Amino acid sequence: TTAPSTLPINGHFASIGDHDDPLVYEHGVQVIDEAKQFNPNLSKYLSLEHVSNAGFNYHLISVFGSQSTGKSTLLNHLFGTQFSVMSDQERRQTTKGIWLSKNKMQAQGGDNGSHMAENILVMDVEGTDGRERGEDQDFERKSALFALATSEVLIVNIWEHQVGLYQGANMGLLKTVLEVNLQLFLKDRSTTHRSLLFFVIRDFMGTTPLRNLQRTLLEDLSRIWTSLSKPPGLESSTIHDYFDFAFYGLPHKGYQPDQFVADVRTLGKRFREGKKDPRRDAVLGESLETGIFLPEYHRRIPADGFAHYAEGIWDQIVNNKDLDLPTQQELLAQFRCDEILREVLVAFDEVIIPFEEKQAEGIHSGEPLVLGGLGPAMRSARSKTIQSFETEASRYHKGVYRRKRAELEDKIDTRLKTLFQGQLNAAHRLGVKDFTEAVTAAVSIGQKKSSGYDFAEIVTSETKAAIEKFEKEAHAVLVEGAPWSNYKQELALYQKDLGEVSGQLRRDEMRRLATRVERWVRSRLSESVGFEFNALGSGRGGSGAPESGEKPSEGRIWDRIWKLFVDTVLDAERRFTDRASSLDAGVDEVDVGLWRLRRKSWGVLRARIEEEVMEGNLLLKLRENFEDKFRYDDAGVPRIWRPTDDIEGIYTRARESTLTLIPLLSRFRLAETSAPPPLERWIGHTPSSATPADEEDLPPIGGLDEDDGRGLDEEVRVLSDAKRQDLTVRFKKAADGVYVEAKRSAIGGITQ
Ligand code: GDP
Ligand code: MG
Known part of the structure; x- marks a missing residue:
């Protein structure tokens, strides 16, 4: 269906498929071919002619008339087109189907051009009453319908001698035009579009004034109109409800060539340079000053949708469907809005996809990335995308446009929102990480x-710094007008997370504090408990200063240990509480900390005591205790054994005295009450705020922790019965040894 294949003119043949070559369209584009096929390259042609982006700023003129009445010749002269014309030698039909070409004549008006009609498109419609198509009225009807549905102006080309010949072929054509026009309005009553029927009377002699011809034609038209059966509701309509009329006479091209050329030029000027908004009456008059394209003639199909619209219309016509222009316009709007939507998304993608990819990379690698330049890119991409969609698509059916615009906004906003949240997410994660590091660093400097x-x-x-940074980053990616452009919730979440992190850091810090205080307790107890046990070795009692004169009783060793333990822990508690307050710890947290400190300290004490009573240690202490009592007198002077001494008596007293220590040391009991220390009362209730994690690392204490199964008795037992027995036996053996030695030395002293 390519144009030149039927046009052996001027020697130009373009290869099939070479549709981008402007030369292919030298003669215009064949919109409908002789097989009634629509040419899919129409839209390409309009692009090549730079019409597509004209919006509504274009005009469409169709020419009608009998075969070989010089229609193509007229158009070529008027618009500089190159529609093929019959050669005077061959005389056979040349124009087949419907051709379209853009006006090639330049407007020559001397003014600023604002009155010039730009982008005039001309359709050359095959005349059908000629010999070659015989009685085929079908194509005539269809092409008339097509022309009326699309064109603003219909040039009716007619010989002067045919005017008034009511039976003439022209009248058949006019009847068809009026009929199909009514058909159009069946479905499209709301639009009030009009058309201009522009009669060009050919071989106009001038003997009958144009005014008379005009009257005759109008009378004929009215008669035809009256004879037509009108659809319901349109019975009383007149022909003037739908049409304006203009008339122009042209002399014989062959006989008055100069006059013909001059008059065609005048007519052409009127088409190309007429004023935009003349009064309709003036069109009916003869003033050549008036322009012919009235706004109400325009079919309001944006230029970039024209090809698609025309194809849809033709499809309906060729398949004998009732032509429903409003529906066609809605379908066109859907098609074009979808196309425009895809187009604007291409530009959007170009800007946005790189960010999406970078962000995805960040998420994939687990290293959140705050993307630089995201905010400006999103803002400009969103507004540009919506703006260009609006510019292109708002010319189409309003309802469809609004729906598609909402669809577009939804599409881009979904993606922008993802980017926005990804950015906030990255800012959040990095912010928390930085915050943790900053606090930790500040603490270690502080330490x-x-x-x-x-x-x-x-x-x-x-x-404060972390929140400021987050807000700055979040603010930078706000996009005004976007429904998702708000970070209140994310900020709240961020603050909550910072709170949790600082809570955790504070708990860690509290743990470290607790560990430090425990270590302090351990070293204090290690020293003081050791001192008490070492004092046992002297046989003259414990921690009391010797110069006080008062001999600390061995029997009160546990009382002293308990007291120093309680004092130590109290001291530690004070240290803990002081430091905890600077950590902003809550009352509950401090309570738990102190409770843990007491329980752990007790464990420390127990361990320390166990160390002291380890087999060898205790036996050594008992032996020292005994030797001290046996070898020294009450004044602390070493005895020199003489045979007269009551070695046996002293030995027995000293041994019995030391032996009393074994049951005493076996249990941690206070002398006053001869009961275990008030461990339960001293440790206190488990604070209700203590978590399982707080209790996890605490060894059970007998008598306090029921699930342990051990009673308080066991908790305060220092030596088992078996150990006690064993210790007693071994101590006695050791004491016996000391006694024998003393005895021997006493005798030896005499023999010497
Ligand atoms: P179309 O079939 O209506 O497009 O007619 P064409 O433009 O192909 O012309 C048909 C024939 O009429 C050609 O031989 C032209 O030379 C001739 N012709 C063109 N203009 C005029 C005119 O003004 N008067 C007459 N009598 N013949 C013309
Ligand atoms: Mg022709």
């Missing part, structure tokens, strides 16, 4: 400073 540091202060200032 090295002698003045110490205020944890709560560090957290407060770092939190």
Whole structure:
């Protein structure tokens, strides 16, 4: 269906498929071919002619008339087109189907051009009453319908001698035009579009004034109109409800060639340079000053949708369907809005996809990435995309346009929202990470400073900095007008997470504090408990200062240990509480910490005591205790054994005295009550705020922790019965040894 294949003119033949070559369209484009096929390259042609982006700023003129009445010749002269014309030698039909070409004549008006009609498109419609198509009225009807549905102006080309010949072929054509026009309005009553029927009377002699010819033609038309059966509701309509009329006479091209050319030029000027908004009456008059394209003639199909619209219309016509222009316009709107939507998304993608890819990379690698330049890119991409869609698509059916615009906004907003949230997410994760590092660093610097540091202060200032940074990043990616452009929730979540992190850091810090205090307790107890046990070795009692004169009773060793233990822990508790307050710890947290400290301290004490009573250690202490009592007198002077001494008596007293220590040391009991220390009362209730994690690393205490199965008795037992027995036997053996030695030395002293 390519144009030149039927046109052996001027020697130009383009290869099939070479549709981008402007030369292919030298003679215009064959919109409908002789087989009634629509040419899919129409839209390409309009692009090549730079009409597609003209919006509504274009005009369409169709020419009608009998075969070989010089229609193509007229158009070529008027518009500089190159529609093929019959050669005077061959005289056979040349124009087949419907051809379209853009006006090639330049407007020559001297003014600024604002009055010039731009982008005039001309359709050359095959005349059908000639010899070659015989009685085929079908194509005539269809092409008339097609022309009326699309064109603003219909040039009716007619010989002067045919005017008034009511039976003439022309009248058949006019009847068809009026009929199909009514058909159009069946479905399209709301639009009030009009058309201009522009009669060009050919071989106009001038003997009958144009005015008379005009009257005759109008009378004929009215008669035809009256004879037509009108659809319901349109019975009383007149021909003037739908048509304006204009008339122009042209002299014989062959006989008055100069006059013909001059008059055609005048007519052409009127088409190309007429004023845009003349009064309709003026069109009916003879003033050549008036322009012919009235706004109400325009079919309001944007230029970029024209090809698709025309194809849809033709499809309906050729398949004998009732032509429903409003529906066609809606379908066109859907088609074009979809196309425009895809087009604007291409530009959108170009800007946005790189960001999406970078962000996906960040997520994939697990390293959140705050994308630079995202905010400006999103803002400009969104507004540009919507703006260009609006510019192109708003010319189409309003309802469809609004729906598609909402669809477009939804599409891009879904993606922008994902980017936005991805960015906030990255800012969130990086922010939390930075915050953690900053607080940790500040604490470790603080730990090295002698003045110490205020944890709560560090957290407060770092939190402030972290939130400021987050808000700055979030603010940078706000897009005004986008429904998702708000980060309130994300900010709240961020603040909550910072709170959790600082809570965790504070708990860690509390743990470290607890560990430090425990270590302090351990070293204090290690020293003081050791001192008490070492004192046993002297046989003259424990921790009391010797110069006080008062001999600390061995029997009260546990009382002393308990007291120093309680004092130590109290001291530690004070240290803990002081430091915890600078950590901004809550009352509950401090309670739990102190409770844990007491329980752990008790464990420390127990372990320390166990160390002291380890077999060898205790036996050594008992032996020292005994030897001290046996070898020294009450004044602390070493005895020199003489045979007269009551070695046996002293030995027995000393041994019995030391032996009393074994049951005493077996259990941690206070002398006053001869009961275990008030461990339960001293440790206190488990605070209700203690979590399982708080209790997890605490060894059970007999008598306090029911699930342990051990009673308080067992908790305070220092030596088992078996150990006690064994210790007793071994001690006695050792004491016996000391006694024998003393005895021997006493005798030896005499023999010497
Ligand atoms: P179309 O079939 O209506 O497009 O007619 P063409 O433009 O192909 O012309 C048909 C024939 O009429 C050609 O031989 C032209 O030379 C001739 N012709 C063109 N203009 C005029 C005119 O003004 N008067 C007459 N009598 N013949 C013309
Ligand atoms: Mg022709």
